[in-house]
Amino acid sequence: xxxxxxxxxxxxxxxxxxxxxxxxxxxxxxxxxxxxxxxxxxxxxxxxxxxxxxxxxxxxxxxxxxxxxxxxxxxxxxxxxxxxxxxxxxxxxxxxxxxxxxxxxxxxxxxxxxxxxxxxxxxxxxxxxxxxxxxxxxxxxxxxxxxxxxxxxxxxxxxxxxxxxxxxxxxxxxxxxxxxxxxxxxxxxxxxxxxxxxxxxxxxxxxxxxxxxxxxxxxxxxxxxxxxxxxxxxxxxxxxxxxxxxxxxxxxxxxxxxxxxxxxxxxxxxxxxxxxxxxxxxxxxxxxxxxxxxxxxxxxxxxxxxxxxxxxxxxxxxxxxxxxxxxxxxxxxxxxxxxxxxxxxxxxxxxxxxxxxxxxxxxxxxxxxxxxxxxxxxxxxxxxxxxxxxxxxxxxxxxxxxxxxxxxxxxxxxxxxxxxxxxxxxxxxxxxxxxxxxxxxxxxxxxxxxxxxxxxxxxxxxxxxxxxxxxxxxxxxxxxxxxxxxxxxxxxxxxxxxxxxxxxxxxxxxxxxxxxxxxxxxxxx
Numbered sequence: 001x002x003x004x005x006x007x008x009x010x011x012x013x014x015x016x017x018x019x020x021x022x023x024x025x026x027x028x029x030x031x032x033x034x035x036x037x038x039x040x041x042x043x044x045x046x047x048x049x050x051x052x053x054x055x056x057x058x059x060x061x062x063x064x065x066x067x068x069x070x071x072x073x074x075x076x077x078x079x080x081x082x083x084x085x086x087x088x089x090x091x092x093x094x095x096x097x098x099x100x101x102x103x104x105x106x107x108x109x110x111x112x113x114x115x116x117x118x119x120x121x122x123x124x125x126x127x128x129x130x131x132x133x134x135x136x137x138x139x140x141x142x143x144x145x146x147x148x149x150x151x152x153x154x155x156x157x158x159x160x161x162x163x164x165x166x167x168x169x170x171x172x173x174x175x176x177x178x179x180x181x182x183x184x185x186x187x188x189x190x191x192x193x194x195x196x197x198x199x200x201x202x203x204x205x206x207x208x209x210x211x212x213x214x215x216x217x218x219x220x221x222x223x224x225x226x227x228x229x230x231x232x233x234x235x236x237x238x239x240x241x242x243x244x245x246x247x248x249x250x251x252x253x254x255x256x257x258x259x260x261x262x263x264x265x266x267x268x269x270x271x272x273x274x275x276x277x278x279x280x281x282x283x284x285x286x287x288x289x290x291x292x293x294x295x296x297x298x299x300x301x302x303x304x305x306x307x308x309x310x311x312x313x314x315x316x317x318x319x320x321x322x323x324x325x326x327x328x329x330x331x332x333x334x335x336x337x338x339x340x341x342x343x344x345x346x347x348x349x350x351x352x353x354x355x356x357x358x359x360x361x362x363x364x365x366x367x368x369x370x371x372x373x374x375x376x377x378x379x380x381x382x383x384x385x386x387x388x389x390x391x392x393x394x395x396x397x398x399x400x401x402x403x404x405x406x407x408x409x410x411x412x413x414x415x416x417x418x419x420x421x422x423x424x425x426x427x428x429x430x431x432x433x434x435x436x437x438x439x440x441x442x443x444x445x446x447x448x449x450x451x452x453x454x455x456x457x458x459x460x461x462x463x464x465x466x467x468x469x470x471x472x473x474x475x476x477x478x479x480x481x482x483x484x485x486x487x488x489x490x491x492x493x494x495x496x497x498x499x500x501x502x503x504x505x506x507x508x509x510x511x512x513x514x515x516x517x518x519x520x521x522x523x524x525x
Contacts, residue, residue: 008110015113026122027090028519030083030368032375033296034128035400036417037063038082041072042404050229052399052417053409057434061230062399062417064237065130066222067162083128087523090126097136104143105315114352115311120359123299131301134164138305139312141170142261142281146274146316150178150207154214161218165235166305169284171215173277179208182273187265190272197272232419239422240415244293251290253300257307257355258282260314260347268317278313282306295416298367299359307355314347366507368522369514371401374475374499376525378440379405385491394438396481397453402440405525411436413454426454431461443472443480459484471496474503 039052040063047054052062063069068086075085094116101112115121124131141156157174160167181202190197223233262282265275289302379402382391386408393409396402399417403410411434415421420430439462441448441455450456462484470492473481483492502510 011110012113015110015117018117019113022117022119022122024519025362025365025515026119026519027087027126028368028522029123029126029364030086030128030371030522031296031298032371032398032400033416034068034086035082035404037065037069038072038075038086038128039400039404040069041074041076042082042407044073045076046407052403052412054407055409057393057409058419059230060417060419060422061226061232061235062237062412064165064235065163067133067159068128068130070162081525083525084523086128087126087520090132093133093136094125097132100136100140101312101315105312105319108315108319111315111348114349115308118352118356118359119364120299120304120355121308123359123364124301124304127298129301130163131304134160134167135305135308135312137163138167139309142278142309142313143316145174145177145277146269146271148178150211153178154211157211157215158218161215161222164305165238166285166288168219169281171212171219173280174215175208175212177208177273177277178211179204180273181207182271184270185272187269187272187275188267190275230419232423236419236422237416241292241295242288244291247290250294250302251286253303253358254286254289254306257303257351258286258310260351261310263347264314264317282310295414299361299364300355303355303358307351311348311351314351318348363507366510366514369510370475370503372522373502374473374481375401376405377495377498378402378473378481381491381495382406382408382438385489389437389485389487389489391437391485393434393436394440395434395436395458396440397442397455398481409434413458415454421454426457428457428461431458436462438483438485439467440473441482441484443482444478445480448482472500474499477504477506 036052040050043052043054044050049056052058052060071086071089072082074080075082098112098116101108105111121132124135137156137160141153141160144152144156153174157167157170160170181204182197183200185197185200227233261278262275265278269275285306289305294302375398382394382402383406385391386406391408393411394406395411395413397412397414399410399412399414403412403417410417411431412418413421413426415426420426436458439458441459442452443449448455448459450459465486467484467486468488470483470485470489473483473496475481483496485492507514
């Protein structure tokens with residue numbers, strides 16, 4: 001009979017191999033949106049202005065992750081490759097997570113490797129956005145709250161406030177949580193006897209005052225700065241993404257991934273108030289995401305916001321109740337075939353497999369190699385020719401790489417990086433005010449996608465101004481960017497030819513230069 005130790009070693013070896021494979025293939029990914037936040041650091045260093053554009057033509061808070069925008073100041077100040085800089089930050093973040101997880105969930109090598117080896121985990125850890133940092137901090141905060149660590153909870157909440165706006169709810173939840181002293185009772189008991197439970201609660205306003213003062217002041221200061229500087233306390237994405245029609249599909253997916261944490265908090269946790277906190281946190285996120293236009297939802301990024309901390313909590317609570325994790329040593333023996341054991345032992349692999357199935361796509365690995373040829377090179381060409389052709393502003397919906405390298409004003413017709421479009425939509429009058437000198441349209445081989453992202457309005461405007469079509473920049477065989485300008489520009493035409501030669505082929509045809517080289521080949525601007 002094969003020993004459990006050999007099974008553990010074999011499983012660990014398989015998961016380590018899977019982790020290395022995921023790392024090799026997917027850590028080359030850097031998303032275009034990351035450059036939106038990084039542009040703030042560049043503009044501050046090079047132009048002395050904290051704004052998406054290098055001028056005051058439109059003051060806008062285009063980021064939802066001020067912590068990464070602030071960190072980008074350093075990479076630009078020392079003139080260090082911003083992509084490589086954030087890849088190194090990703091490695092440090094993953095290492096810190098690895099240490100934290102091993103410390104908080106003892107003897108959990110398989111659970112940790114099962115999470116790390118997922119392509120979705122590697123994608124989000126190395127994307128350049130705050131996704132992985134957010135789920136790490138959120139999981140750490142929830143566990144700190146359960147352990148009643150006030151100072152640690154305040155510190156983690158403060159970091160979360162400048163990582164993603166979903167965390168702002170903790171400015172209210174945490175003071176209430178610490179102000180409530182409840183008995184360490186099973187959640188099921190509290191649900192069955194709500195009156196007796198409520199009578200057993202003692203309120204301690206003093207325990208909630210410090211978190212309330214600190215977190216409120218931090219959040220108020222954040223809002224005041226952004227209101228004074230940008231004219232709006234909220235990120236511009238709030239105006240763009242919120243208010244969409246309720247998505248039943250998204251609701252069900254998000255609810256499914258929150259289930260492990262809620263189940264563990266219900267059956268294992270000994271603090272009913274913590275169950276309420278977890279339920280409220282995930283319900284707020286699920287409700288927000290289900291009624292939002294989730295743009296750039298690559299590898300199910302918003303589901304990862306829920307899945308990852310939910311998984312962390314599930315692992316944490318199972319470790320707190322010995323005998324609930326398969327192959328885990330325990331001083332307390334539990335019947336292996338008990339209903340509780342079977343349910344909990346199935347959940348961890350089931351939730352990992354489910355996220356693997358919805359989030360894994362090999363095409364994600366081709367994204368950045370293609371973008372370097374199209375988007376990044378477009379920005380560099382625009383920087384070189386802007387003075388020659390008097391190009392001061394261009395309109396383009398992909399507001400990251402091209403804008404970052406161009407160092408000129410951009411009209412983001414999607415609206416994420418434009419306050420006017422975010423609040424009021426795009427009008428011909430606003431186009432007359434901005435006066436873009438070039439317009440780049442999302443297109444397919446059959447033509448411009450005029451019905452999307454205000455492109456019809458812009459096309460009518462450039463047609464009226466007698467702009468001419470220059471050429472098509474290829475990102476993929478089906479995703480083109482059609483360029484219009486006041487006159488023919490040979491440098492742009494040369495770029496179009498280059499992208500056609502390299503990006504018009506399907507993914508199988510570009511394996512040799514997109515996937516075969518080691519991932520760090522693409523850890524560069």
